[in-house]
Amino acid sequence: MKLFTEAALSKSAAEATLLRARLLLFGGVKVMVIYGGAFALTRWPSLELWPLIAGLTIPLAALFLKAIMLAVSSGPENLLRRAPSTAGSSGNLAKPAAFIFLAGALLLSAAPARSEEPHALSHADSAATAVAHTAEGGAAHGEAHSGGGSGVAHLPNWITILNDFFPQNAVIHWMHENEYLVFAWLAAVVFLGITWFGMRKPTMVPGPIQNAIEWMVESMEDVCGGMLGKHLHKYFPYIIAVFFYVLSMNLIGIIPGFKSSTSTLDVTLALALITFLYVQFTGLRNLGPLGYIDHLAGSPRDVVGFIMLPVMIPVHILGELAKPVSLSCRLFGNIFGEDTLIVVFVGATALCLKASLVALAVPPMLGISALFMLLQALTSIVQALIFALLATVYLYMMLPHEEHAHGNEEHAHAPSH
Amino acid sequence: MNFAATLGLGLPIGIGLAAIGSGIGIGFLGQGAMGAMGRQPDVLPKLQVAMIIGFGFAEALTIYAFVTMFFLQGKIQ
Numbered sequence: 001m002k003l004f005t006e007a008a009l010s011k012s013a014a015e016a017t018l019l020r021a022r023l024l025l026f027g028g029v030k031v032m033v034i035y036g037g038a039f040a041l042t043r044w045p046s047l048e049l050w051p052l053i054a055g056l057t058i059p060l061a062a063l064f065l066k067a068i069m070l071a072v073s074s075g076p077e078n079l080l081r082r083a084p085s086t087a088g089s090s091g092n093l094a095k096p097a098a099f100i101f102l103a104g105a106l107l108l109s110a111a112p113a114r115s116e117e118p119h120a121l122s123h124a125d126s127a128a129t130a131v132a133h134t135a136e137g138g139a140a141h142g143e144a145h146s147g148g149g150s151g152v153a154h155l156p157n158w159i160t161i162l163n164d165f166f167p168q169n170a171v172i173h174w175m176h177e178n179e180y181l182v183f184a185w186l187a188a189v190v191f192l193g194i195t196w197f198g199m200r201k202p203t204m205v206p207g208p209i210q211n212a213i214e215w216m217v218e219s220m221e222d223v224c225g226g227m228l229g230k231h232l233h234k235y236f237p238y239i240i241a242v243f244f245y246v247l248s249m250n251l252i253g254i255i256p257g258f259k260s261s262t263s264t265l266d267v268t269l270a271l272a273l274i275t276f277l278y279v280q281f282t283g284l285r286n287l288g289p290l291g292y293i294d295h296l297a298g299s300p301r302d303v304v305g306f307i308m309l310p311v312m313i314p315v316h317i318l319g320e321l322a323k324p325v326s327l328s329c330r331l332f333g334n335i336f337g338e339d340t341l342i343v344v345f346v347g348a349t350a351l352c353l354k355a356s357l358v359a360l361a362v363p364p365m366l367g368i369s370a371l372f373m374l375l376q377a378l379t380s381i382v383q384a385l386i387f388a389l390l391a392t393v394y395l396y397m398m399l400p401h402e403e404h405a406h407g408n409e410e411h412a413h414a415p416s417h
Numbered sequence: 418m419n420f421a422a423t424l425g426l427g428l429p430i431g432i433g434l435a436a437i438g439s440g441i442g443i444g445f446l447g448q449g450a451m452g453a454m455g456r457q458p459d460v461l462p463k464l465q466v467a468m469i470i471g472f473g474f475a476e477a478l479t480i481y482a483f484v485t486m487f488f489l490q491g492k493i494q
Contacts, residue, residue, distance in 0.1 A: 223466050326477055333480035336487070386473035389466065 063366050063373060065256035066155060066342075067349040155343055157183075158257040184249060184261040191248040216244075224392045228399070235395050238278060242271065243388035250335055250380030254373060260380075263336040265328065272327035275391045280320070283398035291400065296320070323394060327387065334383045338376040345369030425493045428486045435482035442475035 163176040175182050198209035206214055220240055225232045246262060253260030261267045284292050298305065298312040305312075349365045450468040454461050 222462070226463055226466070329484050330473065330477045330480050333484045334476075337480075337483055382469065386469065389470050390473065393470065 060366055060370050062254060062256050063346060063349065063369055066346045067353055067366075155259075155339075155346060157259045161257075179259055180261040180264040180267055183252060183259050184267055186258070187248040187252045187261060188245060190252065191244050195244075220388070223389065227392050227396045231395075231399055235282070235392075239388050239392055239395075242275065242391060243384055246271065246331065246387050247381065247384035250384055251377065253335070253339060254377060254380075260335050260339060262331055262383075263339045265332045268328040268331040269324070271331075271387070272324040275327060275394070276320075276324040279323070279391070279394045279398055282395055286398060286400050295398070327390060331383055331387055334379055338372075338379050341372055342369065342376060345372060421493050424489060428489060428493075432479065432482045432486055435479045439475050439479040442478075443472055446471045446475060 157179065159172070159175050159179055159182065162172050166172050194209070195213060198207075198213045202210060217240060220243060221232070221236060224236060224239055228235060249261045249267070252258045253263065283295065287295055294300075296313060296316045297309055298316055300306045300309060300312070345365065346369065349369065352365060446468060450464050450471075454464055
């Protein structure tokens with residue numbers, strides 16, 4: 001307590017820093033001892049509790065790291081960072097456009113899209129330099145139509161801290177301005193790397209990683225196969241790619257120092273627009289132009305249907321246009337809401353760390369917020385699942401002969417009962 | 418009552434109202450799905466998938482209110 005008051009009342013900045021570092025160290029040791037004792041107690045009867053222990057330890061360690069990152073980065077006035085406001089409409093338009101180009105090039109890997117890639121990159125780069133000298137904090141009432149995150153506190157990540165240490169470096173500054181692009185690429189690289197590592201030498205009796213990957217893919221195949229039926233193998237690559245991409249982008253935000261790219265409306269809107277265009281393209285190709293218009297008109301077959309035509313066409317067009325909005329806003333809102341929840345708890349923990357109240361207030365605070373981190377992991381998985389399943393549903397609606405496919409499916413399921 | 422005060426009062430109330438609707442919807446969905454699962458356990462996987470999609474739709478309404486709150490939050494000064 002004496003040390004705490006000394007640290008709080010000390011006038012000299014260097015002394016205060018030294019005291020705070022010492023207290024941080026002692027507090028960290030205390031926390032380690034407390035939790036180490038608890039874990040030793042849990043694992044004493046048997047070693048069967050390993051998954052439980054890991055499930056409790058990983059969120060706690062992650063939270064503690066996040067809180068420490070928040071506490072030791074620069075001064076108290078930016079304890080909770082404001083999101084970098086992207087002023088200037090060119091930046092707001094160019095960055096989603098670049099993301100759409102890149103994601104489209106990745107997903108479709110078509111030759112014309114790939115030739116667009118450097119152009120889009122340079123466009124985003126120029127836009128980033130145009131908004132490079134925008135003030136970071138305080139611009140809370142900037143027009144929030146781009147990031148959605150402006151005006152809301154968020155945790156610093158490794159790029160923020162790098163930007164603090166090297167404020168003049170152009171590359172780091174570009175990364176700081178386009179954090180979500182960097183983390184989206186990182187998520188894609190992690191996901192592709194794990195898949196490549198697991199499946200590079202597929203064996204008949206799978207190893208652990210191959211087993212996990214096969215289990216996930218087969219579960220998704222079962223779920224989507226119930227809806228798409230015989231069309232499954234045509235559309236499954238897109239669905240599973242979107243699922244794993246969104247999942248890895250969601251889950252990467254749990255790691256301290258990383259950020260969920262899906263907590264930005266730009267990324268989710270780009271993904272939803274790609275899905276929307278793919279669904280419309282599928283409808284046009286499968287139903288033909290006339291069948292597509294017929295589908296938009298609600299398939300009128302009798303007099304009442306044709307009388308209701310002027311009402312049904314705008315309703316159906318509006319329904320189609322609502323799909324990307326609902327997809328993107330749902331994903332963005334869920335992930336961003338969870339992130340904000342974590343920020344509130346981690347911010348409180350970091351305030352306790354800064355006030356050197358480590359052993360007093362941090363353990364219960366970490367315990368509470370670890371529960372919310374487990375909730376965040378659950379939400380990440382469920383939201384990725386919902387995104388992929390809704391893409392499946394939209395694709396299913398665009399497929400021809402719905403009654404026929406439905407009959408087939410029931411027929412296929414009948415012997416199993 | 419000025420603009421910021423109105424916004425500061427209205428946004429939480431709006432989210433609360435939206436959450437009431439979503440909660441009722443999710444409650445009905447869960448009730449129906451649980452009842453059906455209890456009666457017919459062999460359709461459980463299909464029901465679960467449909468239930469999760471329904472949850473997503475019902476929950477999205479609150480999320481819209483939530484997103485609106487984030488967009489308008491900066492105007493409360």
